[in-house]
Structure formats: structure tokens, C-alpha cells
Amino acid sequence: DAGITQSPRHKVTETGTPVTLRCHQTENHRYMYWYRQDPGHGLRLIHYSYGVKDTDKGEVSDGYSVSRSKTEDFLLTLESATSSQTSVYFCAISESPGQPPEANVLTFGAGSRLTVL
Amino acid sequence: GQNIDQPTEMTATEGAIVQINCTYQTSGFNGLFWYQQHAGEAPTFLSYNVLDGLEEKGRFSSFLSRSKGYSYLLLKELQMKDSASYLCAVTSDYKLSFGAGTTVTVRA
Numbered sequence: 001d002a003g004i005t006q007s008p009r010h011k012v013t014e015t016g017t018p019v020t021l022r023c024h025q026t027e028n029h030r031y032m033y034w035y036r037q038d039p040g041h042g043l044r045l046i047h048y049s050y051g052v053k054d055t056d057k058g059e060v061s062d063g064y065s066v067s068r069s070k071t072e073d074f075l076l077t078l079e080s081a082t083s084s085q086t087s088v089y090f091c092a093i094s095e096s097p098g099q100p101p102e103a104n105v106l107t108f109g110a111g112s113r114l115t116v117l
Numbered sequence: 118g119q120n121i122d123q124p125t126e127m128t129a130t131e132g133a134i135v136q137i138n139c140t141y142q143t144s145g146f147n148g149l150f151w152y153q154q155h156a157g158e159a160p161t162f163l164s165y166n167v168l169d170g171l172e173e174k175g176r177f178s179s180f181l182s183r184s185k186g187y188s189y190l191l192l193k194e195l196q197m198k199d200s201a202s203y204l205c206a207v208t209s210d211y212k213l214s215f216g217a218g219t220t221v222t223v224r225a
Contacts, residue, residue: 035215042204042217043160058212090159104148104208108159 003027006091006109014117019078021112023091025071031094032074033106034058034066036087043090049074081116088113121216123205128222129195137190137219139205147208151179151190154202154218163190163203195223 003026013019023032033048035058045058047066055066063085065077078085089112095103120142129135141149148167152160164174166181166188178191192199200223205216 033213040217043206043215045212045214048212059214104150104213105162105165106152106160106213108161110159 004091004093004107004109006089006112008112009110010113012115012117013081015082016080019081019114019116021076021089021091021114023074023076023109025074025093027093027107028071029093029095029107030071031096032068033092033094034064034074034076035090035092036060036085037090037111038087046076046089078114081114083116086114086116121205121207121214123203123216123219125217126220126222128224130224131195131197133195135192135195135221137192137203137205137221139188139190139216141186141188141205141207141216143186143207143209143214145209146183149179149181149188150206150208150213151177151188152204152206152215154204156201160204192221197223197225199223 005024007022031050034046035043037043044060046060046064047058049055049068067075091109092106094106123139148165150165151163153163154160164179166172166179169181169183171180176193181188202218202220204218206213
């Protein structure tokens, strides 16, 4: 199995508190992604990274920030958590979004379930 | 952005065949992917289509028509373990966007 781990796996926090989710990979893949998954919406891209210190926004980036100081680690931060950010967060990695198609395949972490009260 | 549509739920009998349709509207299409996700677990890759036609992988096949913006995933000889959500995803401008998923329930 691909080496990708997320922590914490479960977290309950209160509105207004900061939260950081960590994604760690041992595959040396260049691309890393953070998605959130909510009923009826499927997986939605929050932010992604295409290299150390290189990140870009996805479709639902408001309220989130990311950092990638090392190839293996991609952090997602909620500066001030809100109830609307209660979700399951998945980290994913891929070799490249380009060619060949096999390089586009995402490998997902096990997910982090966040509850904001 | 992408507009990806797939049915919300489908039910089928063990041993039967089920076809999950996916339609999409996108610019800069690069490829279409199918993922399987069991309840409470992470999605896992099933198949991809870049060119028109049918791709077969064991009991699973995936079809793509780029001109129609249409794909389907065909699951044959259904087994109870196939009960899961199936996610259609489209790569456009090298970013992957997902449909909401189709939950397939296999009955004995």
C-alpha cells in the first residue's frame, strides 16, 4: 500500500479554535491534495501542492490555508474553525497530473473526521 | 469548473450486472476516472479512460464517449463486497473533480 498517513484521524473542536491536519507521505510524490467530503457534494478540492512551497487554491479554499515545507508533509490549517467546516478531510497524492494517465491516479489517505461544535 | 452528474443510488441483485452512468461538462478534458469507496473508508482507484471506447478490467469495465460527455462503469457478476459508492471524476486542466458518487447496494 502507498505510504500516506493522516493525523489526527478524529477531532472534535469548538467554533473559533484553530485546527491543523497533517498529511505525511513516503512515496516521494510531487503532488499532494486536500479534499473535503460531505453528503450530497462528493469530494471537493480545497488546496493542492505541486512541490515544496508551491501551493494553489481549489474550489472551496475559503477559510483554509496550507503549507508544504517538505516533500513528505502537507498541512491543512483552519485558522478559526466554523461549524460549516465539519466534514471528513482526505489527503491524496499523485505522481503528476499530466501524462501518462497512470500518473494522474490519486492515492488517498484514510481520512480525518473533524467535528466543529 | 466541472459539472459532473451521476445517479445517487442504485440497487441490484447478487450475480447481476449494474451500469452506473456519468455525464460531464468540462473544458480542457484530460481523462475520466472511476473510484470505489466503501463506507467509512478512503476512495480507491478502479479505472480510467482517456480515449473513446471500452476499457475492461476483470469484472469491471468503463466506457467513454468524449463527444457526448458520457461515461459508464459496468459491474458484472455482482458480489456483496461490491456494495459501495462509485465516484466518477474528470481531469480538466490537470485538476481532478469528482461527482457526488453513486451508492450501489447489492442484495442477496
